[in-house]
Structures are given as structure tokens and as C-alpha cells.
Amino acid sequence: MALFTMEIAGVSRQLPVISVNDQLQIATLNILGDCELVEACARALVEKVTRPDLIVTAETKGIPLAAELARLYGMSHFIVARKEHKPYMQTSLSQEAEGLTYVLDGQDAKRLKEKHVLVVDDFVGTGRAIQLLEQLVRDAGAKTTAKASIAVQGSSVQYDDITYLVHIPLIRS
Numbered sequence: 174m175a176l177f178t179m180e181i182a183g184v185s186r187q188l189p190v191i192s193v194n195d196q197l198q199i200a201t202l203n204i205l206g207d208c209e210l211v212e213a214c215a216r217a218l219v220e221k222v223t224r225p226d227l228i229v230t231a232e233t234k235g236i237p238l239a240a241e242l243a244r245l246y247g248m249s250h251f252i253v254a255r256k257e258h259k260p261y262m263q264t265s266l267s268q269e270a271e272g273l274t275y276v277l278d279g280q281d282a283k284r285l286k287e288k289h290v291l292v293v294d295d296f297v298g299t300g301r302a303i304q305l306l307e308q309l310v311r312d313a314g315a316k317t318t319a320k321a322s323i324a325v326q327g328s329s330v331q332y333d334d335i336t337y338l339v340h341i342p343l344i345r346s
């Protein structure tokens with residue numbers, strides 16, 4: 174598999190390149206299990222983003238980043254939107270678009286009410302995931318005051334209001 178070498182928050186990583194179609198390849202970022210990279214990225218992001226009241230992230234790959242950000246900000250909790258309702262969740266809020274669903278536990282929705290929120294994810298591609306998270310934050314009566322990610326990719330999304338560390342280019346052939 175082809176690899177795309179990139180420095181992210183001072184850490185060098187080789188990102189696996191996958192084909193989307195004959196003309197387009199994308200380099201993929203997988204932070205799961207990569208403590209060194211997650212810690213470096215979280216340190217870089219807390220320098221750029223004012224401490225919010227609460228952090229909201231998306232299952233799955235946003236979770237380790239949100240956990241490290243919460244630790245650095247000295248927070249005891251952060252909130253994870255799940256991809257499906259779980260039996261242990263209280264009455265939940267959900268948002269869905271183009272086959273992607275995120276579900277927020279009712280307890281978490283109560284915690285969010287009137288809070289200033291940092292919405293964080295590891296990666297923003299089409300922007301669909303981060304948009305759904307923002308909508309859930311709104312539904313819970315809270316305000317998204319910042320959005321952050323490690324990487325953004327592509328040009329279909331406006332990144333002006335997202336604090337990010339690297340832009341991963343699309344590879345066209």
C-alpha cells in the first residue's frame with residue numbers, strides 16, 4: 174500500500190493511501206492507539222482553543238483526542254455522540270444525514286444545556302459528521318463556540334471556523 178508521509182504536531186507519520194476511484198486517492202489518518210500522536214495533537218490544539226465549558230465528540234476516532242483534550246483542560250467529563258442508540262442510554266436526541274446517525278444520551282443533553290461547547294473530531298472530510306454534532310449541541314440547548322480537528326481534507330467544506338493542525342491533500346491522478 175502506498176504511504177503519504179506527513180508531519181502532524183511535530184510527529185512524523187506515514188498515512189496509508191486508499192483509492193476512492195480511478196482518478197482519486199486519499200491519505201487516511203487513524204489515531205486509534207497512537208498515544209504519541211494524540212498527545213502531541215491535543216497539546217497543540219489546547220494552545221489554539223480557549224477552554225470551553227464542555228467538549229463534544231463523535232464515536233469512534235474522536236474519542237481519544239477528546240479524552241486527552243479534556244485531561245489537558247482539567248475537565249472531569251466530555252461527551253460522546255454514539256452512532257446508534259444503546260440500551261443504557263436515557264431518552265436520547267439524534268441527528269441523521271445521508272446514512273450517518275449520531276445519538277446523544279439524554280443525561281448528556283441535560284449536562285449540555287446553556288453551555289459553551291468545543292466540538293472536536295479527529296478528521297473533517299465532507300464536514301457531515303461535525304455538522305451533525307453541531308446540530309445535536311443546538312438541539313440540547315447549548316452553543317458551539319469552537320470547532321477543532323487534527324486534519325481537514327478536500328475543498329467541499331469551509332474550514333474558516335475550524336481550528337485544525339494539518340490539511341491532508343487529495344491525491345489526483
Ligand SMILES: O=P(O)(O)OC[C@H]1O[C@H](OP(=O)(O)OP(=O)(O)O)[C@H](O)[C@@H]1O
Pocket residue numbers: 231232233234235294295296297298299300301302303
Ligand atoms: O467530515 P466527514 O466526511 O463526515 O468525515 C469525518 C468523520 O469520518 C471519520 O469517522 P468514521 O465515520 O469513519 O468512523 P470511525 O471514527 O468510527 O472510524 C472521522 O473520524 C470523522 O468522524
Ligand SMILES: Nc1ncnc2[nH]cnc12
Pocket residue numbers: 199200201202203296298326
Ligand atoms: N480518518 C480519515 N482519514 C481520511 N479520510 C477519512 N474519511 C473519513 N475519515 C477519514
